[in-house]
Amino acid sequence: MRMRSHALKFGTRIIDGRVQEVRPRTGGFVVRGHDFSIDARSVLIATGVTNRRPAMDDTLHSKALALGCLRYCPVCDGYEVTGQDVAVIGDAVGAAKECEFLRSYTHQVTFILAGREGLAESSALHLKKIGVRLIGGPAEQFQLDGKRLSLSTAAGRISFDAIYPALGSIIHSDLATALGADVTEEGCVKVDMHQRTSIRGVYAAGDVVIGLDQISHAMGEAGLAATAIRNDLDSSYPRFR
Ligand SMILES: Cc1cc2nc3c(=O)[nH]c(=O)nc-3n(C[C@H](O)[C@H](O)[C@H](O)COP(=O)(O)OP(=O)(O)OC[C@H]3O[C@@H](n4cnc5c(N)ncnc54)[C@H](O)[C@@H]3O)c2cc1C
Numbered sequence: 001m002r003m004r005s006h007a008l009k010f011g012t013r014i015i016d017g018r019v020q021e022v023r024p025r026t027g028g029f030v031v032r033g034h035d036f037s038i039d040a041r042s043v044l045i046a047t048g049v050t051n052r053r054p055a056m057d058d059t060l061h062s063k064a065l066a067l068g069c070l071r072y073c074p075v076c077d078g079y080e081v082t083g084q085d086v087a088v089i090g091d092a093v094g095a096a097k098e099c100e101f102l103r104s105y106t107h108q109v110t111f112i113l114a115g116r117e118g119l120a121e122s123s124a125l126h127l128k129k130i131g132v133r134l135i136g137g138p139a140e141q142f143q144l145d146g147k148r149l150s151l152s153t154a155a156g157r158i159s160f161d162a163i164y165p166a167l168g169s170i171i172h173s174d175l176a177t178a179l180g181a182d183v184t185e186e187g188c189v190k191v192d193m194h195q196r197t198s199i200r201g202v203y204a205a206g207d208v209v210i211g212l213d214q215i216s217h218a219m220g221e222a223g224l225a226a227t228a229i230r231n232d233l234d235s236s237y238p239r240f241r
Pocket of ligand 1: 017018019020046047048049051065071072073076077172175205206207208212213214215216218
């Protein structure tokens with residue numbers, strides 16, 4: 001809220017709406033939503049990602065997040081689960097890495113397979129070697145037990161102090177890809193050191209870009225992008241007061 005009023009103070013126009021399309025036009029872009037259309041010389045795409053959630057309703061999801069028994073970012077808050085009984089739900093290499101990361105905070109780490117498929121043998125062996133307990137899926141029927149979150153697994157119902165879903169993310173880079181910007185295999189927008197995408201006049205910052213998904217990182221990238229946008233505009237349209 002404070003950032004919004006700060007932006008308004010400096011003449012920023014804020015539109016609450018979803019951008020459906022960014023189309024190139026001579027000297028810039030047209031940004032269109034349901035009931036708005038804006039001409040812009042530059043576009044900064046900061047549309048973020050959505051973490052895939054385990055199967056639970058919105059109310060339970062919000063409550064569990066607020067209680068800290070459902071968490072998404074061990075890099076952000078791993079310290080807070082030091083010594084706690086923690087589970088990671090997933091089925092890919094990324095989830096196994098998350099378990100390994102959390103082992104540096106607690107000796108009680110359980111890997112629960114999200115579905116019915118098994119984990120690659122080499123990953124399973126490695127996790128066992130570093131003391132991570134492996135439990136088969138599917139991971140379902142989540143429920144709050146006081147401050148803990150419980151779920152049903154192939155080994156029956158189990159509860160944990162904290163559960164980290166590691167089910168991947170939906171990367172909202174569709175506006176960038178529609179413009180032809182380069183993205184990684186996973187769909188993250190590729191940028192140079194100044195947040196420029198491969199399309200002239202289009203910049204990207206935050207989670208939608210490859211790299212660390214954290215607030216401080218997103219804000220730092222936004223700062224870099226703002227400076228690059230200002231300097232690139234200035235080189236095409238110098239303005240002296
Ligand atoms: C549960 C949870 C806990 C977290 N905890 C921490 C933490 O403790 N510390 C930390 O540093 N980070 C944390 N993070 C990560 C942090 O939230 C992100 O790194 C940060 O918000 C990224 O900022 P962003 O602006 O790139 O994306 P976002 O904050 O996701 O913002 C993107 C915005 O773009 C909007 N959008 C998308 N598409 C369109 C469109 N077509 N038109 C208009 N708008 C659009 C979205 O609705 C959204 O509002 C956490 C994330 C989650 C999910």
